[in-house]
Amino acid sequence: TTALLIENQVDHGEFPSSVLEECQQVVASGEYSNGEESGWKPTPEMYRGRRDYRQKRIFTIDPTTAKDLDDALHIEELPNGQIELGVHIADVSHFVQPNSHIDLEAQRRCTTVYLVDRTIPMLPRPLCEIACSLNENVERLAFSCVWRMNKDGSLVKGHKVWYGRSVIKSCARLDYATAQNIIDNKVAYGENELDEDLWPMSRRPSGNHSIEEVAADVRLMHQVGMARRQLRFRNGALALNAVKLTFQLDTDRETPLLCQPYEIRDSNRLVEEYMLLANYLVAQRLITHAGGKALLRNHEPPLMEGLEKVAAMAKEAMGFTIDISD
Numbered sequence: 001t002t003a004l005l006i007e008n009q010v011d012h013g014e015f016p017s018s019v020l021e022e023c024q025q026v027v028a029s030g031e032y033s034n035g036e037e038s039g040w041k042p043t044p045e046m047y048r049g050r051r052d053y054r055q056k057r058i059f060t061i062d063p064t065t066a067k068d069l070d071d072a073l074h075i076e077e078l079p080n081g082q083i084e085l086g087v088h089i090a091d092v093s094h095f096v097q098p099n100s101h102i103d104l105e106a107q108r109r110c111t112t113v114y115l116v117d118r119t120i121p122m123l124p125r126p127l128c129e130i131a132c133s134l135n136e137n138v139e140r141l142a143f144s145c146v147w148r149m150n151k152d153g154s155l156v157k158g159h160k161v162w163y164g165r166s167v168i169k170s171c172a173r174l175d176y177a178t179a180q181n182i183i184d185n186k187v188a189y190g191e192n193e194l195d196e197d198l199w200p201m202s203r204r205p206s207g208n209h210s211i212e213e214v215a216a217d218v219r220l221m222h223q224v225g226m227a228r229r230q231l232r233f234r235n236g237a238l239a240l241n242a243v244k245l246t247f248q249l250d251t252d253r254e255t256p257l258l259c260q261p262y263e264i265r266d267s268n269r270l271v272e273e274y275m276l277l278a279n280y281l282v283a284q285r286l287i288t289h290a291g292g293k294a295l296l297r298n299h300e301p302p303l304m305e306g307l308e309k310v311a312a313m314a315k316e317a318m319g320f321t322i323d324i325s326d
Helices: 002-007 017-028 101-109 125-131 176-183 209-233 266-289 304-319
Strands: 031-033 039-040 051-053 059-062 071-077 083-090 137-151 161-167 171-175 245-249 258-262
Touching: 002 176, 017 125, 017 209, 051 125, 051 137, 059 176, 059 209, 071 176, 071 209, 083 209, 083 266, 125 245, 137 266, 171 176, 171 209, 176 209, 176 266, 209 266
Parallel strands: 051 161, 059 171
Antiparallel strands: 031 039, 059 071, 071 083, 083 137, 137 161, 245 258
16 A cells, blocks of 8 residues: 555655644634533634524535545525525635645645545545534534526526535435435335434434435435436536446455445435536636636646547547547
8 A cells, every 4th residue: 555655646644743733723713622522613703704504404425434524415495496506615715724834735735545445634634524524413614605496407597696605514414325215215205213224323314404304305406416417418518437446344444355346326426416516606606706817627638549549439420520639
């Protein structure tokens, strides 16, 4: 594993002491301990200027083993039949100031790297797994994008999208397997008692939100999300699917027991659709409000062999000529 990390230039080692000290300073004001439990929550000063979504039925859907939950969703059917959708992203910018020690180290690391047996985080764990993780039943700072849709997957014309800082309180930590069980009507479909294997107790909603409400939200998200997906492909969207492997380790967290293709289910696609749409809406906002600035993803040039195959396929199937010369 060490050789793999070195080869790919992600052998970052431990965080420097200056980064850890600065991290402790930025989270200190929200830390609490009452004898029975300890954790982190926003201070009253942090609420100022933020839209309050703490009463909204917001939840996360992530891989089963996820520890850093950086996005959450809500959905609400309005009296006029339109659908309000909200994507809420952890507001890391509140804690990480430009050119701070944390920021410079994050720039060096670029991203969190996920391996079979470990995670190499971009930010120190007090941030990525606590203060900036949208854990269930705790208040967290977020940046939200809220818009309206029709059930056919189209956006409501003329309705203004809301972008801004917010405070949220997720009511449940769903994983893809549980969300898929809900979509498939295997659980929360009229039975008197829920099957622990189909919807574990640790992933059920807290606060004033019921199992039935969250299940109905997931099914509505699926309905609208799949309509949106069909609309995208009718309008010419391209699907780039590569096989992704998943590994199961023994209890020692080292010995591999199983390796198999990672199954992409409707619960994965559901989340993907709303994240894609939120990115699309934010990109529109940047065009109109960023003063000519833009964030560009820089890809290496494609391999010539693969490019030749694409050009040949486009020519044969569509009569479309692609110039692949330099």
